[in-house]
Amino acid sequence: MRKPRSLALFPAIAIAAVALSACATRIPIGTDFREVSGQYESLVDVRFVTNRGLVNSSRRGDYFGDDHGELSAGTCRVGFESGDRRGDVLRVDTRPLETVFSGIAPGLFVIYVHGYGEYFAKNCWRAALLQARLGLDDRMLLFSWPSSSYLTYAGDAKDLEQSIDELNDLLTLAAEAVGHDRVVLMAHSMGSRGLVAALRQRGGDAAKFHSAIFVAPDIRRDVFRDNVQMLQQRVSDITVYMSDNDRVLWLSTTVNVSGRLGVASEFDLEHANVVDITPTGSNDITGHLYHMLNPAVIEDLRALLGSDEKDTERNFHRVPGDLQGFWRLEPRP
Numbered sequence: 001m002r003k004p005r006s007l008a009l010f011p012a013i014a015i016a017a018v019a020l021s022a023c024a025t026r027i028p029i030g031t032d033f034r035e036v037s038g039q040y041e042s043l044v045d046v047r048f049v050t051n052r053g054l055v056n057s058s059r060r061g062d063y064f065g066d067d068h069g070e071l072s073a074g075t076c077r078v079g080f081e082s083g084d085r086r087g088d089v090l091r092v093d094t095r096p097l098e099t100v101f102s103g104i105a106p107g108l109f110v111i112y113v114h115g116y117g118e119y120f121a122k123n124c125w126r127a128a129l130l131q132a133r134l135g136l137d138d139r140m141l142l143f144s145w146p147s148s149s150y151l152t153y154a155g156d157a158k159d160l161e162q163s164i165d166e167l168n169d170l171l172t173l174a175a176e177a178v179g180h181d182r183v184v185l186m187a188h189s190m191g192s193r194g195l196v197a198a199l200r201q202r203g204g205d206a207a208k209f210h211s212a213i214f215v216a217p218d219i220r221r222d223v224f225r226d227n228v229q230m231l232q233q234r235v236s237d238i239t240v241y242m243s244d245n246d247r248v249l250w251l252s253t254t255v256n257v258s259g260r261l262g263v264a265s266e267f268d269l270e271h272a273n274v275v276d277i278t279p280t281g282s283n284d285i286t287g288h289l290y291h292m293l294n295p296a297v298i299e300d301l302r303a304l305l306g307s308d309e310k311d312t313e314r315n316f317h318r319v320p321g322d323l324q325g326f327w328r329l330e331p332r333p
Contacts, residue, residue, distance in 0.1 A: 027092045029054075030091075049141060052145070053146070065120075076092050109140070110134075113185070118144075136307065212231060217240065221259040268323045
């Protein structure tokens with residue numbers, strides 16, 4: 001086991017979180033929130049299904065808020081300037097839930113469950129960034145559950161727990177529309193708890209989903225281990241990404257007084273791949289968003305999801321650890 005890294009940056013993270021939470025943007029549905037201009041290098045449309053409730057504002061119209069509601073579906077359009085990590089949500093449109101899987105591209109289809117502290121607009125631009133960087137155009141869907149700000153960790157955990165039925169409804173719809181064998185389930189941070197709970201609730205389905213990918217999972221290590229056998233009955237492949245540079249999960253370890261799965265240490269899971277990305281460094285102050293910001297992890301995920309040609313040259317590779325199924329992602333010599 002590795003020792004925790006310094007907690008010195010946690011106050012800075014907390015201050016930044018407060019500032020960001022105060023800027024939560026409400027995106028009106030069906031209106032052009034921002035003008036589309038030549039400033040954007042790319043426009044990304046990302047599908048979503050949400051159990052956030054619709055809020056009616058006489059001043060700005062309807063938008064998805066932070067409370068629970070019925071399942072809704074739609075598309076977010078996000079504009080990115082050159083080299084910008086954060087996009088501008090330009091428009092949100094709704095569509096009938098039963099049509100959200102129409103017109104998807106061939107190949108694996110990813111359902112992405114986000115972590116805590118994300119209001120709807122942040123859900124949209126982060127999912128759009130992830131979709132673009134992983135080469136998943138028309139092959140990804142965001143499940144947006146009613147999290148809100150970084151100040152509501154316990155509240156978000158409760159909201160996620162109350163969203164399990166809706167997440168399961170989505171998984172059933174995806175299996176029927178796309179096929180179990182094409183559906184990849186990807187969860188980030190606290191979203192990992194929701195995905196594990198949803199799969200546990202499904203019972204013994206004969207057909208398995210293609211795979212489950214847990215990125216920086218904010219779930220107790222012992223709880224995950226207790227559920228591994230169940231997960232193996234629900235999905236054909238399990239991959240867990242973890243890092244010692246993840247300061248958010250070191251903080252979660254302290255707050256929850258329990259080891260988090262996403263903090264790197266050799267972890268023996270039969271029939272699962274555990275990938276320690278610590279050697280690739282940290283690409284932001286938190287070290288928690290490496291699936292969107294770390295070129296090494298993005299490269300590894302693209303290979304895992306079949307987004308690149310098989311002969312694509314890679315700059316990083318997996319090096320086997322001491323335990324079967326344990327790998328370290330390192331630069332190629």
